[in-house]
Amino acid sequence: AQSVTQLDSQVPVFEEAPVELRCNYSSSVSVYLFWYVQYPNQGLQLLLKYLSGSTLVKGINGFEAEFNKSQTSFHLRKPSVHISDTAEYFCAVSDGFQKLVFGTGTRLLVSP
Amino acid sequence: DAGVIQSPRHEVTEMGQEVTLRCKPISGHNSLFWYRQTMMRGLELLIYFNNNVPIDDSGMPEDRFSAKMPNASFSTLKIQPSEPRDSAVYFCASSLDPSQGREQYFGPGTRLTVT
Numbered sequence: 001a002q003s004v005t006q007l008d009s010q011v012p013v014f015e016e017a018p019v020e021l022r023c024n025y026s027s028s029v030s031v032y033l034f035w036y037v038q039y040p041n042q043g044l045q046l047l048l049k050y051l052s053g054s055t056l057v058k059g060i061n062g063f064e065a066e067f068n069k070s071q072t073s074f075h076l077r078k079p080s081v082h083i084s085d086t087a088e089y090f091c092a093v094s095d096g097f098q099k100l101v102f103g104t105g106t107r108l109l110v111s112p
Numbered sequence: 113d114a115g116v117i118q119s120p121r122h123e124v125t126e127m128g129q130e131v132t133l134r135c136k137p138i139s140g141h142n143s144l145f146w147y148r149q150t151m152m153r154g155l156e157l158l159i160y161f162n163n164n165v166p167i168d169d170s171g172m173p174e175d176r177f178s179a180k181m182p183n184a185s186f187s188t189l190k191i192q193p194s195e196p197r198d199s200a201v202y203f204c205a206s207s208l209d210p211s212q213g214r215e216q217y218f219g220p221g222t223r224l225t226v227t
Contacts, residue, residue: 098168100210
């Protein structure tokens with residue numbers, strides 16, 4: 001069975017600083033990987049996804065993630081964050097069938 | 113497209129009452145998912161449908177919960193009788209062929225409060 005670990009429940013950072021949100025997964029099969037963002041009182045919105053090919057994936061709002069098969073990681077990065085990036089970020093893994101397994105989420109808190 | 117539509121957006125009810133949550137998926141999507149989100153348990157998959165057929169309901173908490181998808185454009189999640197511990201935000205999501213890595217599109221959620 002697939003599982004996702006987001007070790008950091010909360011990441012505080014100052015505006016314009018870089019940030020990395022960590023995600024590790026376990027799976028016995030090839031996977032699809034996703035990062036979603038949830039703004040307050042809203043549903044989840046896709047940031048980016050990895051299906052195959054280049055291990056560096058670029059998404060919306062300047063975010064990118066790197067798939068590392070040997071370390072079973074899919075960390076999310078942004079070189080310079082804005083106040084508006086304050087939100088909850090979820091990593092998810094699919095088994096290539098229909099279900100997504102979500103991590104517990106990381107709350108990114110950007111302060112001026 | 114209007115995206116995934118959920119109604120109501122907020123529901124406050126008393127313990128023991130029946131609650132029905134509604135979802136309209138994105139037109140053309142063939143998979144529909146119901147999730148529950150709480151502070152304690154995070155985001156949980158309750159049930160999902162493919163081509164209107166329930167595929168996996170192992171996440172449904174107990175017999176008080178039931179879900180239907182009578183056609184491709186409508187689904188309901190019913191709780192009868194409701195209990196205070198059912199208070200949560202319930203999300204509906206839809207997808208086109210998730211087996212090919214297509215993402216899920218989430219609705220805005222229904223915030224349920226059971227007093």
